[in-house]
Amino acid sequence: MIVNNLxxxxxxxxxxxxxxxxxxxxxxxxxxKVFKKASIAANSARIQLAKMVVKETGMGIVEDKVIKNHFASEIVYNKYRDSKSCGVIELDESYGFQKIAEPLGIIAGIVPTTNPTSTAIFKALLSLKTRNAIIFSPHPRAKKSTIEAAKIILEAAIKAGCPEHIIGWIDEPTIELSQALMQHPDIKLILATGGPGMVKAAYSSGHPSLGVGSGDTPAVIDKTADIKTAVSSIILSKTFDNGMICASEQAVIVEDKIYESVRGEFQERGAYFVTAEEREKLGKTIIINGKLNVAIVGQPVSKIAEIAGIKIPEGTKVLIGEIEKVGYEEPFSYEKLSPILGMYRGNNFEEAVERRNGTSFRRYRHKV
Known part of the structure; x- marks a missing residue:
């Protein structure tokens, strides 16, 4: 059946x-048995799903999406394969109590365009492990990829003995259908991964919800840090899948005593510090009408520079803007979901931490 209306x-x-x-x-x-067969099927399809996502969305890096799909399938399976999830899962005769695991029912899975297959995989697998069903509401820009991942897991689950409709999805997702799904009385839990608006809608649905919105993760580098390791780790984080992981750093606050050393290490490792004029152009490219410009999400620095109308050295990995302000008027202090980083200076560790706490200036986000 095709789900495209109420x-x-x-x-x-x-x-x-x-x-x-x-x-x-x-x-x-x-x-x-179902959990294992579904996990194996998802992991076996990790490469084809990664290629499908990049082709459909035009975002990210195939090789990195393969890693995410692998983590969401095999690593998640290995983590929970021996966990009890049916009936009595804990018994303490000394205190006279039991823990009994019972399924909730139907889960609504909201899936983002940034991680459309890996998110679907792990949500489906955890639902199967706990004897729940799940219905996915994909992002319109990535619906084919999300649905394909759901189909692969569903087919494997059915072959392992699962009922036919244990996993479902909306074929033509709209805001109206997503809200109708989340507000339906038979939905017992919402797993919402997406932007602040979608997470807020999940929390406002009247059902229990677990929401993951914007990350806006800041990092502090103080004088006791191993500068090479810190800078290397941040660049790896910002370049993985072209910076689309919401847990990747969006801002770095560096203690004044080591600021120039950190700056030099970033340059040594392929970061390009934009000039004041370039920062202005890039800022207008990051945020348009108060919202993140989707044209830069998951794109390589070369394309972002082209969109912004700036020239960067060949081989540049990350674009860094040195800034002072935090808030709606400063584009570099937003979550950017791309290989762009904001860099602040802190006079001391205490000031750096205070600045770090201020970088998450919007609601409906998580910190790492």
């Missing part, structure tokens, strides 16, 4: 609910 969504939820009620009766042995 009526077809209602029909899907009914089918998924019936499948979940059957799956809730499965034993631990049956569940673990």
């Amino acid at each position: 009526e077809s969504l209602k029909e899907l939820i009914e089918k998924v609910k019936a499948s979940q009620e059957k799956y809730a009766t499965f034993s631990q042995e049956q569940v673990d």
Whole structure:
């Protein structure tokens, strides 16, 4: 069936609910078999899914998306394969209590365009491990990739004995359908990964929700740091999948005593510090009408520089803007989801930490 309107969504939820009620009766042995087969199928498809994502969205790096898909499938499986998730999972006869695991029912999975397959994979696998069903609402720009990942896991789960509709999805996602899914009375939990607006909508749905919005992760480098390791780690983080991981650093605050040393190390490792004029042009490219410019998300620095109308040295890995302000008027203090970094100076460690706390100036985000 094709889910593209409220009526077809209602029909899907009914089918998924019936499948979940059957799956809730499965034993631990049956569940673990499903979990294993689904994980293997997802991991086997990690390369084709990575290629599909980059082709569909035009964002990120294939090789890095392969790693994310691998982590979401095999690493997640290895983490939870021996965990009990059915019936009595803990018994303490001394204190006379038991812990009993029961499924919730149907989970709504909101999936972002930045990680459309890896997010779908781990949410589907965790749902299967806990005898829950899940219905995905993909991002419109990445719907084919998300749906393909869901199909691969569903087919493997069915072959392992799972009911037919244990995983579902919206084929033509819209804001209306996403909200209808999240607000439906048969939805027992929402796993929302996306922008602040989507996370806020999940928390406002009336159902229990686990939301992951913007990251805006700041990092402090003080005089006790191993400068080479710190700078290398930040560059690796900012260049992985072209900076689309929401946990990657968005700003770095450097203690004054080592500022020039850190700056030099960044340059040595391929970072380019934009001039004041270039920073102005790049800032107008990062934020347009108060929102992140989607044209730069997950793009290489060469393309971002071209969009901004600035020239950068060949081989540049990261663009860095040296800034002082934090807030809506400073584009470099936003989450940028690209290989762009804001760099601040702190007179001492205490000031650097205070500045670090101020970089997360918007709501509905998480810190690492």
